[in-house]
Amino acid sequence: MKAPIYSLDYDVVVIGAGVVGLSVAAELGPRARVLVVETCAGIGYGTSSRNSEVVHAGIYYPVGSLKARLCVLGRRIIQDLAAKGEIDYAKVGKLIVAVEPVESKSLNELFENARRNGVEEMERLTAREIKVLEPNVQCIEGVLSHSTGILSAHSLMNYFSRKARQAGVDFLYNSPASSIKFMKPGYVVGVRDQGALTEVTCRCVVNCAGLYADQVAELIGIDTARQSLSQVWSKGYYYRANGLPLTSINRLVYPVPTRLITTLGVHATIDLGGGIKFGPTGEYLENKVEDYSLPATVSKQVVDDIARYFPMIRDYELEPIMAGIRAKLQKPGQAHRDFHIRECRDMGLPGFVNLCGIESPGLTAAPAIGKYVTGLLARFH
Template sequence: MAAPTNRAQLDVLVVGAGVVGLAIGRALALRGHAVIVAEAEAGIGMGVSSRNSEVIHAGMYYPAGSLRARHCVAGSALLYAFCERHGVPHRACGKLIVATSPAEVATIEAIHARGVTNGVPGLALLDAAEARRLETHLACVAALHSPRTGIVDSHALMLALQGAIEDSGGVLALRTPIEGLERRGAAWHARFGGAESGELVCDAVVVAAGLSSPSLIGAIEDYPRERVPRLVLAKGSYFACTARPAFERLIYPAPVEGGLGIHLTLDLAGRMRFGPDVEWVDRLDYAVDPGRGAAFYAAIRRYWPGLPDGSLTPDYAGIRPKVTGPGEPAADFGIDDGREHGLAGLVALSGIEGPGLTASLSLAEDIAERLEA
């Protein structure tokens, strides 16, 4: 819980009730601010937050000093503590990042070095025999073990965050799409639609609307055009596995452009699923093409040769809200406040993809501190 602040209470609108928006609403409400979290959909977490791997990442993938690295490492510790305190189902099952060819060994060694620099606890490089002692069905030439990587029930997490907001006096407004934002004098005016359209006046606004953030930011009249984020859609499909669970830990291949590779993840009952892949798309489409299964079998069998034929079935898909496209370096989290865009009382988030869920509580503290500065 954040320490009380001596700053005067702010009336804050948070746009978006995904895991990051809810975490921000909680952080602000705990600090004594009056908070409304507005969500266009009929429920919380119905976008990016409900269509991911539900992994608690440790923080070894991201460049040293980046927002992704800082908030992933700090957010992981905060998230485990929050889940323990609030009874959110989770498990630190651990993860192996595997090299399935000699050429990939240097890749996982570089991830290890980056993780050590980032302060990720417990990382260890393993040879093939050591990795197979942990996971007998695994095929690899080397692996990186991350014992603090885990899994979480993301929906239970978001419900706990919602409860914390409401217990602290905050309000969740569902079916309330924010259609426009305008700074007038010392206040923000938010135009909202839905069954009862109208206007809300507040001191500050946080845009945490996932896939909708770039369009909402771009519609703010005085927002610098060169700072309006792009929206690049990278679809990731998942396949469920009907085979008997063969692993106790998450298994990740060496990363690929646009994502972390088709990995094996587990739910809290121990069931296996695989994904996501990367498919650059130009529209929102959450249907899983069964034809993508062939590429899944080939990718998975590099580290699990025993994957049975016919055991993969289409499950679900998500869309990553990227701000960079194929062939471009991956962007850091985008967090623009008045120092960047010149508009007081506005924090605009963009490109909050993985590890956004893990980083959410740390991001929330950062945003609250920016608004109180």
């Protein structure tokens, strides 16, 4: 970073220690003096720890969008890290299956979209070919993505955390950001540290606050409603089928998504230990309360959604095992919204990088987001 006009505590304050904030810190650490402030007691307490842990190929997202570009690049970086033994990862592949003829058009569009996004190793399969790979899956045709994988989200976060600390990045936990003021030549970030207010001065701020990113943006005066950056929360549940043989599914299996592609449907995933889980469901929350409690019962709709492509699920009892919440920019019924990642100099906030709506494929894209944000701040270092 260029030497500031006045002495500042840090060059960059990163708000949030989820997978994206950690990636940003790891990339900026060798180039700048960085402080990460986090509301919780450690890294990855929120959305980063409560997801499918799927490494997406880049199939679904509009061509040229940040989601598409950063997902493809992030997936390649993850594969490189895995090849070097840095993270826990497996390239297991994914089937996207059409169950009814009406879904074939959407499947064709997905295949073409993936090709235009630069996704490698895609293959069209007939029902008979799929039966050989997945005898328990019911469909009329499908697409096989060989490059889709799974990983341990914690191993990726631990890698970024380790890399950041080795570069001299400081971390402050149990310390929510309570105020942000732009005062040339930089910012003053108010942090609640063990109840006491501490002010930290810095040249740049990166808002990686996840579920609370819109609230952090409002601290600096960004009108999130006017800028269409008010996040809505969607809660989803994951299930396991008690007694289901681990050999019932050999790779990830997804239904064809809705036309708006705001959710990928209740899918079947395997984890690094060979376990099988189904989910997530998705329902918008009227009130933004970070509540990860599980339902007492499993709705018939969930069973029916899975049984469309995996009929044998009706022979087993589903049990809720995890809940997750993701922040979305699109409201119910609205079409896809891209990641919002922007340096706000045109708003009179040079060096303030705002990240909102970092939902799926945020985990896959995280390594690339760190590089992208570092590029946005290139003129400051």
